[in-house]
Amino acid sequence: MYLTKVSLWDVVKKQFRFKMKSYRGMFTSLMMLQIIGILFSLGGEGGGGGGSETFSYDMNYYSGNIILAFMMIWAFISAIVVTTQAYRFDDYAFVANRLSSHLSNILFLGWASVIGGVTFVLASQSLKLAILFQKDREFIESQPITMLQMAEGLTATILYLFLFTALGYLVGMLVQRNKAFIIILPALLFGSLFLNVFLASESTLVIDIGQIFVRETSFLLFMLKVLLASALAYAISVWISNSLEVRK
Amino acid sequence: MSIIFLLFFIILLMVSFGSFSNRFFGARFMSGSGITKVFAGYLIILLVAGILSFMVPVEDTLEAEYLTDKEIEENDRLNNDIYSVVESGRIEEAEGLTKKETWDFPLKDKLLDIKFMGQNVMIFVEKVESLDGKVDVTHYSTYSYMDNIDITDRFKSPEIELSESTLKIYPPDHVNIKHVKYKNAFPFTQFSEGGEQFNGGYGMMQGMEFIYITVPADTEVTGDGYVIN
Structure with a gap:
């Protein structure tokens, strides 16, 4: 018999609010990585030139893809950091169980993905602004973007980041379960690359997995795929953590 | 030259994640209300730049049609x-x-x-x-x-x-x-x-x-x- 009855959702909300405040450092790294990404992007993504006797041309390409790559690394590593002991122990300040701790982590990582997605769009616009100031060059925007495309693109960016947080969370939990995974996981990744090269003379496994998402042209299917994959990764993480000892 | 660049990059990465996970540095680097202000400032700069990028008249735009x-x-x-x-x-x-x-x-x-x-x-x-x-x-x-x-x-x-x-x-x-x-x-x-x-x-x-x-x-x-x- 308790005086107050606390529902799971209440605890999750409390923990989520706490995490929004205490994990602010995650946004420092977001900011720094975005600045690094913009600096890298300023060098251009590619280009070319050529000409004949009467004509010469020179072109440079720019895009926000490099910034996005940095953001994906950020999402992945941030999720790993959330699973480390110091961060998990923060949750013992609450009357809570493991499930609420995981749920609030997932909520927080989702929230971080949203912030990441929105700041990514703004950062790539800043990059565009920097390019606009390049003198004596004609500027081409590859395609005028419609509102629908903008909304789809933003959602897709957020979903990509969320997928990477899910992967990072899974990797982090595996490492918490057994430190041997620190060696096993990179070994598996690079081993699969090398094995592929030896067996099929090109490395395709990691690329093939990526293609499931990148090649999807239907937005709804893409959303479904990402959400399913993320849910699977989070579910496995929760399952793994159940076999962890308390305060381990 | 590229090695120096790589090293610089790794240090930047370490700093950016080190500030998040306090394992690299003893005390939490740039955390607390200070970071909130810095991040808010960053957001404002991004917003202004984003809005400007739509408003800056694009001179010398190559006016041409795209061919399929x-x-x-x-x-x-x-x-x-x-x-x-x-x-x-x-x-x-x-x-x-x-x-x-x-x-x-x-x-x-x-x-x-x-x-x-x-x-x-x-x-x-x-x-x-x-x-x-x-x-x-x-x-x-x-x-x-x-x-x-x-x-x-x-x-x-x-x-x-x-x-x-x-x-x-x-x-x-x-x-x-x-x-x-x-x-x-x-x-x-x-x-x-x-x-x-x-x-x-x-x-x-x-x-x-x-x-x-x-x-x-x-x-x-x-x-x-x-x-x-």
Whole structure:
């Protein structure tokens, strides 16, 4: 018999609010990585030139893809950091169980993905602004973007980041379960690359997995795929953590 | 040099994640209310830059139409066929030719000497019965494009003048196109139809330039120029 009855959702909300405040450092790294990404992007993504006797041309390409790559690394590593002991122990300040701790982590990582997605769009616009100031060059925007495309693109960016947080969370939990995974996981990744090269003379496994998402042209299917994959990764993480000892 | 760059990059990465996980540094670096302010400042800068990027008037924008892959293939086919069509004197039937400029000069003698001061332009001469006492000169060109953008209009016509019985053709000024292209990041193009069509890019294709000269049937033509009949 308790005086107050606390529902799971209440605890999750409390923990989520706490995490929004205490994990602010995650946004420092977001900011720094975005600045690094913009600096890298300023060098251009590619280009070319050529000409004949009467004509010469020179072109440079720019895009926000490099910034996005940095953001994906950020999402992945941030999720790993959330699973480390110091961060998990923060949750013992609450009357809570493991499930609420995981749920609030997932909520927080989702929230971080949203912030990441929105700041990514703004950062790539800043990059565009920097390019606009390049003198004596004609500027081409590859395609005028419609509102629908903008909304789809933003959602897709957020979903990509969320997928990477899910992967990072899974990797982090595996490492918490057994430190041997620190060696096993990179070994598996690079081993699969090398094995592929030896067996099929090109490395395709990691690329093939990526293609499931990148090649999807239907937005709804893409959303479904990402959400399913993320849910699977989070579910496995929760399952793994159940076999962890308390305060381990 | 690249190793120094890599090291710099690794240090930056360590700092950015070190500030998040306090394992690298003893105390939490830039945490607390300080970081909230810094991040809010960063957000404001990003917002202002984002809004500005929509408002800054884009001068010198390459105003051109994008061609689809199909149109490019069609143009390639036309460009390939065109030489034989023009050579056989059926220039009126040729598809895909852009008429750039026409000139006509009075011709007193029964002699025309053509002098071309450059290269890269093909000169054809047709003798026409119906023409009397004048020379018609027309400049045609086929499609040029770079990166799926039609740049046919960028190529100016040569300067042409007739002194005595010598037709002098001066090549046009050198055309120099410098451009930067901003591509949207891939999640923004992933779901649009044919979204990747501009990413492939067809490089550059410079069209052929033709000078087509019609002279009266009894004129004797010398110099640069291929008489088709």
